[in-house]
Amino acid sequence: MSSKPIDSPAKDRGTILAEERTDVAMDRTRMAAERTLMAWVRTTLSMISFGFTIFKFFQYLQQTGGVAQWRPEMPKNLGLFLVILGTGMLVLANVQHWVFLRQLKERSGKKLPVSLAMIAALFITLMGFFALANLIFKIGGF
Numbered sequence: 001m002s003s004k005p006i007d008s009p010a011k012d013r014g015t016i017l018a019e020e021r022t023d024v025a026m027d028r029t030r031m032a033a034e035r036t037l038m039a040w041v042r043t044t045l046s047m048i049s050f051g052f053t054i055f056k057f058f059q060y061l062q063q064t065g066g067v068a069q070w071r072p073e074m075p076k077n078l079g080l081f082l083v084i085l086g087t088g089m090l091v092l093a094n095v096q097h098w099v100f101l102r103q104l105k106e107r108s109g110k111k112l113p114v115s116l117a118m119i120a121a122l123f124i125t126l127m128g129f130f131a132l133a134n135l136i137f138k139i140g141g142f
Contacts, residue, residue: 040089
């Protein structure tokens with residue numbers, strides 16, 4: 001048995017290497033979470049922008065009389081649905097990412113860097129809410 005106390009400031013080489021590997025593993029895990037959130041951002045941004053475009057394109061066609069009035073509410077409903085779905089999913093992805101980072105911080109006991117992916121996701125979520133306000137309440141210059 002070792003004569004060193006457990007809380008000894010002197011660490012052997014194996015302990016130091018293990019701590020370094022653990023730190024690097026935490027960094028890889030955090031970066032994987034960032035990549036996952038950015039994948040959600042890309043997917044939901046596509047939904048939001050495609051829904052907004054469908055809505056506005058068919059709104060323009062209906063105003064100019066360039067489209068048959070078979071089901072005039074269908075493009076509007078599809079566009080609105082895509083914007084709501086994209087914005088809602090991005091809100092859920094933000095919450096999931098934030099909860100995961102909190103758990104990772106508790107496990108590691110170290111302060112994590114600012115999540116730039118989360119900042120970008122929050123701005124795009126805000127953009128989704130502005131798009132919804134524009135489509136529903138006709139607020140904005142679009």
